[in-house]
Amino acid sequence: MAKLTELRPMLIANDLTETIGFYTSRLGFECTGMWTPPDHEDGVPVWCQVVRDGVALMFNKGDPEPHEHENAPGLIHADVPEMSGSIYINVDDVDALFAELQPTVETFEWEPATFPHGMREFALRDCNGYLLVFGADAG
Secondary structure (H helix, E strand, C coil), X not given: CCCCCCCCCEEEECCHHHHHHHHHHHCCCEEEEEECCCCCCCCCCCEEEEEECCEEEEEEECEEEEEECCCCCCCEEEECCCCCCCXXXXXXXXXXXXXXXXXXXXXXXXXXXXXXXXXXXXXXXXXXXXXXXXXXXXX
């Protein structure tokens, strides 16, 4: 049986420059890749990847207007940032990460707390509205 080796969500972002800035300057990620189509005169990327430690997230430029997917003829979609759940990131020290991010993150959804399900966690929303939850086993 084949082995799964990595998870890198591909998320939609309205502004990749803002997204790269948020993740690199506020959350300590590094932008390890970006792509701008050669025909884009503005030079603004349409794809990027940010990485911190073993966590990687990829972002595509969103387009709120419904359009046909260029790699799947007949598939119509609109690329807008949305998610019904959260992105849960395991960390080794919740309180240390919270202290590190406090000077650069304006608002937290909740500060570090230990929950009945046995996890200590805090959460924030990124510049696209995605809920990022950072947690560790409270045991």
